[in-house]
Amino acid sequence: MVDDLFSPHLSSPQPVYLDGLNSEQRLAVETTQGPLLILAGAGTGKTRVLTTRFAHILLEKLAWPEQVLAVTFTNKAAREMRERISGILNKPVEGLWLGTFHSLCARMLRQHAPRVGLERSFTILDTDDQMRLLKQVIEPWRLDLKRWPPAQIMHQIQLWKDRALLPEDITPAQDTDIANGQAQPIYKAYQARLKELNACDFGDLMLHMVTIFRQHPDVLAQYHQRFRYILVDEYQDTNSIQYLWLRLLAKRDDGAPANIACVGDDDQSIYSWRGADITNILRFEKDFPGAKIIRLEKNYRSTPRILRAASQIIAHNEDRLGKTLHPGLDQAEGDPIEVISTPDSDDEARVVGLTIQNLHNQGQNYKEIAILMRAGFQTRAFEEALMRMGIPYHIVGGLRFYERAEIRDAIAYMRTVLYPTDDLAFERIVNLPKRGFGNVALAKLRTAARQRGLSLQQTLQQQLEQKELKGKAANSLNAFMEAILLSRHIASTEGHVVATEKVLEESGYLTMWRDDPKTVEAAGRLDNIQELLRAIGEFPTMEAFLEHIALVMDTDNLQDDQNRVSLMTLHAAKGLEFPTVFLPGWEEGIFPSQRSLDEGGNQALEEERRLAYVGLTRARERAIILHAASRRIYANWQDSIPSRFIDELPSEQIIKREPARQSQRTGSFFNRRFQQHTPRMPSGRYSPKSPSARPPIPLGATIRHNRLGEGVVVSIEGERLSVNFEDVGLKQVMASFVEIIS
DNA sequence: TTCTAAAATATTTTT
DNA sequence: TATTTTAGAA
Numbered sequence: 007m008v009d010d011l012f013s014p015h016l017s018s019p020q021p022v023y024l025d026g027l028n029s030e031q032r033l034a035v036e037t038t039q040g041p042l043l044i045l046a047g048a049g050t051g052k053t054r055v056l057t058t059r060f061a062h063i064l065l066e067k068l069a070w071p072e073q074v075l076a077v078t079f080t081n082k083a084a085r086e087m088r089e090r091i092s093g094i095l096n097k098p099v100e101g102l103w104l105g106t107f108h109s110l111c112a113r114m115l116r117q118h119a120p121r122v123g124l125e126r127s128f129t130i131l132d133t134d135d136q137m138r139l140l141k142q143v144i145e146p147w148r149l150d151l152k153r154w155p156p157a158q159i160m161h162q163i164q165l166w167k168d169r170a171l172l173p174e175d176i177t178p179a180q181d182t183d184i185a186n187g188q189a190q191p192i193y194k195a196y197q198a199r200l201k202e203l204n205a206c207d208f209g210d211l212m213l214h215m216v217t218i219f220r221q222h223p224d225v226l227a228q229y230h231q232r233f234r235y236i237l238v239d240e241y242q243d244t245n246s247i248q249y250l251w252l253r254l255l256a257k258r259d260d261g262a263p264a265n266i267a268c269v270g271d272d273d274q275s276i277y278s279w280r281g282a283d284i285t286n287i288l289r290f291e292k293d294f295p296g297a298k299i300i301r302l303e304k305n306y307r308s309t310p311r312i313l314r315a316a317s318q319i320i321a322h323n324e325d326r327l328g329k330t331l332h333p334g335l336d337q338a339e340g341d342p343i344e345v346i347s348t349p350d351s352d353d354e355a356r357v358v359g360l361t362i363q364n365l366h367n368q369g370q371n372y373k374e375i376a377i378l379m380r381a382g383f384q385t386r387a388f389e390e391a392l393m394r395m396g397i398p399y400h401i402v403g404g405l406r407f408y409e410r411a412e413i414r415d416a417i418a419y420m421r422t423v424l425y426p427t428d429d430l431a432f433e434r435i436v437n438l439p440k441r442g443f444g445n446v447a448l449a450k451l452r453t454a455a456r457q458r459g460l461s462l463q464q465t466l467q468q469q470l471e472q473k474e475l476k477g478k479a480a481n482s483l484n485a486f487m488e489a490i491l492l493s494r495h496i497a498s499t500e501g502h503v504v505a506t507e508k509v510l511e512e513s514g515y516l517t518m519w520r521d522d523p524k525t526v527e528a529a530g531r532l533d534n535i536q537e538l539l540r541a542i543g544e545f546p547t548m549e550a551f552l553e554h555i556a557l558v559m560d561t562d563n564l565q566d567d568q569n570r571v572s573l574m575t576l577h578a579a580k581g582l583e584f585p586t587v588f589l590p591g592w593e594e595g596i597f598p599s600q601r602s603l604d605e606g607g608n609q610a611l612e613e614e615r616r617l618a619y620v621g622l623t624r625a626r627e628r629a630i631i632l633h634a635a636s637r638r639i640y641a642n643w644q645d646s647i648p649s650r651f652i653d654e655l656p657s658e659q660i661i662k663r664e665p666a667r668q669s670q671r672t673g674s675f676f677n678r679r680f681q682q683h684t685p686r687m688p689s690g691r692y693s694p695k696s697p698s699a700r701p702p703i704p705l706g707a708t709i710r711h712n713r714l715g716e717g718v719v720v721s722i723e724g725e726r727l728s729v730n731f732e733d734v735g736l737k738q739v740m741a742s743f744v745e746i747i748s
Numbered sequence: 749t750t751c752t753a754a755a756a757t758a759t760t761t762t763t
Numbered sequence: 764t765a766t767t768t769t770a771g772a773a
Contacts (some may be wrong), residue, residue, distance in 0.1 A: 108763045208763060243762075255762045280761065381759045386764085403761085444749050479749095559759070577760050599759060617760085639765055640758070749773105756768075 021065065022425045023058055023094045027051075028334070029513075034267075035299045037061045038068060038235070041256075041294035042267040043287070047331045048274060048316070048623035049307030056239060056269055057087055057262035061094040069234045076104040076237040077256065081558045083239055083581070084109075089332040103233070107248050109557045111211040114229075121222055122214045129205045129421075130556035134414060135430040136160065136207050143196045147188055157391075163193045167209035168281040170216050173197060203429065212247045215573040220255045230258050234265060241270030241290075245281035253293065263296055270361065272327050273320050276577060276617050278609070288327065305331045305623075307583055309340025312629055315659045322654050323612045331623075342661040343622075344630045345652055349667045351637040355391035357665055358588050361630065362397055362571060365586060374397055376572040376584040378621050380597040384590065385573050387638075397569035403578035408555050412519070412531040413538055417555070419509045420502075423493045424548055427461040441482035463490070489513040502548040503539060510535065576617045579624050589623035590632040592618075593646035618651045631655075709744040716747065 024032060034044045046052035060076060063069050078084045084105050092098050103110060112130065119126045131139070139253060140163075141156050162184045173194035181190040200206055206214060218224040236256055238244070244252070247338060256264035268290065275284045291297045305313055308334045317331055348354045362375055377388055385401055392399045415438060421431035437443045455465040469475050470484055489512035491655045499507035510516050516535070522528035545551035572584070591597055598614035606613070624630055633648045707719045719731050 078762090083762085106763060211763085240762080274759080277762075279759090383758070440750075442749070446749080575760060577762085580762085596759095601759060638764090751773075752771090754769085754771100756766105758764100758766085 016517070021062075023061055025617050027055075027058065028304055030300055030302050030304070031055050034302065035062050037267075037298060037300070038063060038386065039064075039260075039265060040263045041265075041290075041297040043241075043290045043297055043299045044267060044269040044302065045299060045327060045329055046269055046302040047305060047329055048271065048272055048620070049305040050331070050334070050478055051304075051306060052239075052269055053083075053086065053090070053270075055089040055302065058094065058236060059267065060091050060237060063235050064095065071099055072101045072103065072721045073232060073236045074103065074237065075103065075110070075233045076239075077110060077252070078104075078106055078239040079238065079243055081106060081109070087239075087290065105129055105251045106442065106557070107251070108208060108211050111215045112553075115206075115218075115747065118218050118222075118225055119214075120155055121218045121225065123201050124206065125204050127204065129203075129425070129552075130199075130211070131205050131207045132408075132414065132556070133208075134434070135205075138430055138433060139199060139203075144192055146186075147185070149185055149188070151268075159189055163196060164209055165281065166193065167213045168245045168247050170213060170472060172217065172251050174212070176209050188550045201485050203427075206493075206533035212251060216247055216251050216254065219251070227259070228262055229255055236264070236266040236738055237268070238268040238270075241268035242272050242275040242284060242420060243270075243277050243282040243289045244286050245283055246286075249283070256294070264294060266294065267347060272325075273323070273329075274580060274620050276580065276613060276620060278606075278613055288325070301329045303329050303332055304334030307626055308623060309333075309337065311342060312342045312622060312625050312627075313658045315343050315629070315655050316619050317620065317649060318656045318659075319615060319654050320619040323615055325609075325612060340391070341628055342416075343655065344628075344657055344663055345655070345660050346630065346632045346663045346665065347634065347648065348632060348634045350643070351387055352391075352635045353665070354632050354634045355387040357632065358388060358590060358630075359391040359395045360395060361588075362392075363395060366397075370586065371569050373567075373569045374585040375588070376574065376582070376586070376624065377573060377588040377590065378576050378578065378579045378624060379589075379591055379593075380576060380599060380617070383639075388573055388590075389726075392571065398568075399573055400568070400570050402572050402574035407534070407537075410531075410534055412534055415515065416506070416510060416535055416538055417552070419513065419515065420542075420548060421552070422463065423490055423497060423505060423509055424552075425611070426463050429455075429462045432461070432463045434515075435515075436462075436483075436486070439485060439514050442477070442479040443483060447479065486513055497548070503543045506542060506548075507539060510596050553688045555657070563635070576621045581622055583624050583626055585626045586628040586630070587621070587630065587735060588630050589618075589621050591637075592631050592633045592649035592652055593637065594649055595644075595646055596637070597649055597651070615651065616652075631660075664697060708747045710747055 012629060024035065027035065028051075031051055034042070034600045035058045038059075044052070044055065046055065049449060063074060064071060074089065076084075080274075088099065088102065088104055091102075091104075103113075105113070108374060115122075115124075116126055119128055137160060138155060140160050144156060144159065161189060171180075173190060176190045178187070178190075181187050183189075185192060200210065203366050219229075229598070236252065238252060243718070252266070258264065258268040268287070270287050272284060272287050275282060275287070278284060291299070310317070313331045313333055320326070346354075348357055353410050358377060360373070365375065366372060379385065379388075382404070389399070389401075408417075415435060418431040418434040421428045422435060425431070433448065436448065451462055451465060451469075454469070455462050458465055458468070460468070466483065467487055470480070470487055475483065489509050492512060493505045493509040496508050516532065518536075520710070521533075542548070545554065548745060592601075597618070598611055600608040602614055631652065633652065634646070636643050636645050639645075710716050711720060
């Protein structure tokens with residue numbers, strides 16, 4: 007069965023699947039033994055090399071499919087890789103260890119959960135559950151939640167997990183910043199509570215596996231024996247624990263060189279704020295002695311002019327392994343990059359819309375065009391402009407299907423039906439819709455449950471049966487429990503889809519949305535729930551479905567073929583390409599973002615520059631950069647100067663354009679008049695509250711705040727002021743909320 | 749407990 | 764501007 011797969015290739019001098027690879031790509035595919043780092047610039051055929059290499063290992067019979075470990079960051083990348091491998095092998099492949107770090111860890115952990123005190127049936131919590139749990143855990147500490155927001159504590163815990171630190175690994179010195187130095191005991195309590203619930207959060211998937219590898223050499227040895235080859239995608243984005251996990255799996259006891267191949271591009275590392283550690287890629291040679299490095303520098307995507315511009319920008323960074331993109335296609339120079347400056351952000355959107363209209367009239371499809379911006383809020387202006395012009399568009403990214411409140415509610419209902427001991431799911435929906443069972447009642451139930459040693463749901467059921475509850479809440483809760491029990495019964499007779507439909511109906515959840523006054527929005531939510539029911543039907547059991555959504559947060563985007571313009575952030579655009587790319591908002595403070603610069607200094611600036619590089623290299627034929635002299639940010643106008651990145655572009659590759667003002671009809675009548683008739687320079691007339699209209703607040707000034715009273719400014723960080731108030735002491739306030747007295 | 753209105757606040761978000 | 768969080772009243 008396997009042989010018929012191999013024979014056609016064995017007989018030919020060069021396997022077909024190697025045709026069309028350039029010499030570097032070919033080397034990257036055929037260098038199978040020992041550690042290998044493939045530095046693959048944008049558009050150099052990274053995915054092709056990775057998949058071909060995988061297929062090559064199989065076809066050369068170097069390993070069986072289940073002996074290769076292939077790690078990606080996104081489900082999308084994993085899916086694509088799987089498809090392309092089957093494409094090369096010309097048959098579906100099964101039994102591959104190919105997936106995201108987290109899904110692979112989940113698969114392993116199902117096997118070895120008892121080694122860290124979990125049952126194999128552990129549940130994986132989503133972020134809402136995590137926060138709810140943490141909030142309960144920190145209660146005994148009686149922290150000032152204003153000063154120590156739970157989200158911040160969660161962040162700290164996650165940082166520790168990302169560095170593979172268990173509660174007992176944390177020294178007091180590492181635990182001073184957050185929650186009065188109580189973060190470590192909170193972390194410990196949180197982990198204990200997770201164990202009680204037989205649950206783990208996302209970070210735990212990796213943390214538990216690394217812990218098991220470290221504490222149980224027999225388990226690690228098992229995987230050493232299994233995996234003969236390891237492939238890693240997007241290596242520049244790995245964080246400490248992912249790196250550790252890889253190294254544990256790659257380094258064998260016998261000291262044999264690891265067959266680990268990592269593909270990455272240090273110039274496209276844009277997730278440091280998420281814990282990605284660029285030094286992982288910079289120190290690869292040190293960690294894996296004898297490592298070979300292959301650079302893929304032939305770009306098959308963009309015009310020479312775009313490549314030169316992108317190269318020139320990224321050359322301003324110092325922390326690089328260094329590589330240069332060369333045009334790999336035999337093609338003409340291409341158009342220069344356009345740099346368009348507009349008077350304000352409304353014009354910016356309009357110019358983009360008009361240009362798209364022109365391109366479309368010249369025959370370009372909408373789906374060949376993308377608008378890539380630094381931050382999500384920038385999309386709004388473009389949405390408005392495109393809608394007005396009747397240009398079809400869609401927003402990529404944004405809130406994902408399984409993150410919508412109604413979907414999470416419905417899932418919580420399903421979990422409540424399926425798992426009578428799932429307290430977190432139960433808490434989410436007991437009082438949704440309102441059943442007169444609020445926080446106070448819930449707290450009582452929690453105490454009762456603890457005394458009885460039962461779950462919340464079991465306790466409530468007992469109390470209802472024994473008529474321990476009274477009042478109108480008792481009635482609605484009775485109906486609620488009945489719906490749960492009925493659905494549980496139906497699940498075993500008529501299947502999980504009908505059961506789900508039934509709880510949502512009988513519990514009154516659907517009615518809640520039907521009666522919602524905001525009909526348009528509510529209708530959308532009901533549609534989403536229909537969509538959810540359809541998705542559930544594609545899985546054999548509810549458990550299978552829940553496992554799937556815990557790990558795969560995106561719904562398969564099947565609507566890719568629709569002809570419409572794509573709007574997304576630069577981050578979301580990584581890995582994609584479009585013939586025409588608009589890059590708006592290249593202004594100081596926006597891009598590079600002020601906040602990055604304030605917090606991360608030069609390192610952050612370099613990351614912003616890498617973002618610019620990512621943005622430019624998405625374009626195949628045409629890149630258009632825009633900046634506005636004045637931008638509406640939320641309520642008010644702010645003047646801005648062109649981004650330093652524009653100055654870093656090679657002047658011979660760009661052409662500057664300044665279209666005439668064309669704004670009309672935005673904002674109020676008065677705003678319009680001011681914009682058209684006020685001289686621009688001593689600006690800020692658009693709105694009296696605009697930051698530029700306000701005189702700058704000097705250090706030591708006395709100010710008044712509506713709520714906090716009068717005080718003295720003791721420090722200034724951009725818009726954020728530290729003020730010593732007469733009545734309430736030192737507080738942080740936004741500059742736009744104060745008024746200067748003296 | 750729930751409703752209401754005012755106040756705060758708003759990068760990027762692969763799992 | 765728009766959304767979410769909060770404090771206080773009903």
